[in-house]
Amino acid sequence: MTSDQRRIQPRKQPRQVRAELTRQRILTAAAHVFADHGYAAGTTNRIAERAGISIGSLYQYFPNKDAILAELLTRHLDDGTAAATRVLTGPLPDSIEEVFRVFVRLAVEAHLDDPHLLRMLLEQAPRSDELLERIGRVKRTMVDRTRQLLEGHPEVRVADPATAARLVIATVELGVHDLLAEPDPIDARRLEDEMVAMLTRYVTG
């Protein structure tokens, strides 16, 4: 068919590597800009400026502004579910108190990573149907696993595990997020202790 020269590789193909690097630069810049200015005021011009490239170049790597945000959110969701899955599928502590401690610590770590960006993602991100679907699924999975945990654990005495699971997840996620994001943030270690105590006393009746 075509010339055999097709098969000959160019001497190097650094473009894939460089391109991926630039993508990451843009995403990092976007994370900062969105965190500082919010989504609406986090303009593509600002992102390009912070990434050290021109606006035109930015649009070679992402089709539009929403795609940048979507990738940031996807990234975070993937990180979170990966960590949660790793913990939940492995061997868990026996006592429910220590299990909750693992939960809370997981949430604290996820949120300490980049609280400002996370706040923006959770609160201001334009909620496309597809993204809402993804978020809802992740949440439902976590609630479901927690329910199973509550149902199977000998220490646990709750009348309605499904409701209890929803309450536990909401409390951990929102509480950690909010209390650490405040201007005078609570001590992470103390928050962990108190929240674990609250949840444990709750489910052990």
Add this chain to the structure above:
Amino acid sequence: MTSDQRRIQPRKQPRQVRAELTRQRILTAAAHVFADHGYAAGTTNRIAERAGISIGSLYQYFPNKDAILAELLTRHLDDGTAAATRVLTGPLPDSIEEVFRVFVRLAVEAHLDDPHLLRMLLEQAPRSDELLERIGRVKRTMVDRTRQLLEGHPEVRVADPATAARLVIATVELGVHDLLAEPDPIDARRLEDEMVAMLTRYVTG
């Protein structure tokens, strides 16, 4: 000095009444529009359209878009603090469980009023320094009163009432807000029971 006719009232002054009525119409329209579209996409044109007036008229009643939002938020804060103050300064139930029940019910009522608007207010509202200050003060007041309550109550056994108070307030406010705002909202009565149980068991050790 000037003519005594000054003292004579004009036959009627319906303009103040009508003007106030129009202001309220605009605010109500804005609440709906913001709730439906969010802050950024809740344009002044849409607000004017929904209020049944022209964009030009709108700007006779409010200097700019932010002022409309600020008044909505102020209104909500005032309503909330009024209700909270009424409850907290009056006679409270003896048992801490029933006190928490009052708390939770208060939050549920406040949030059921207009969940969508509230979500927008809490999450998307541009946080001017002055508004942040107001919100922070309201929150601190509630945490403070809760701390005093915990310190003075015979049933309560917590090592650190200040931290516990922060946790309690955050849990109630955020939990109620989130669990009722979900696509498949939790039953309000059951939420109340479970949350009260959790908080009570927590602080009574």
Add this chain to the structure above:
DNA sequence: GTCTATACGCCGATAGAC
């Protein structure tokens, strides 16, 4: 006092030079 029409600025996205 309410309207219509529009000025003005900003932003996302694209075209086209290099």
Add this chain to the structure above:
DNA sequence: GTCTATCGGCGTATAGAC
């Protein structure tokens, strides 16, 4: 492949007629 320059659209806010 990156840049500069710019288009098109939208949104706030104002001007001026009635």
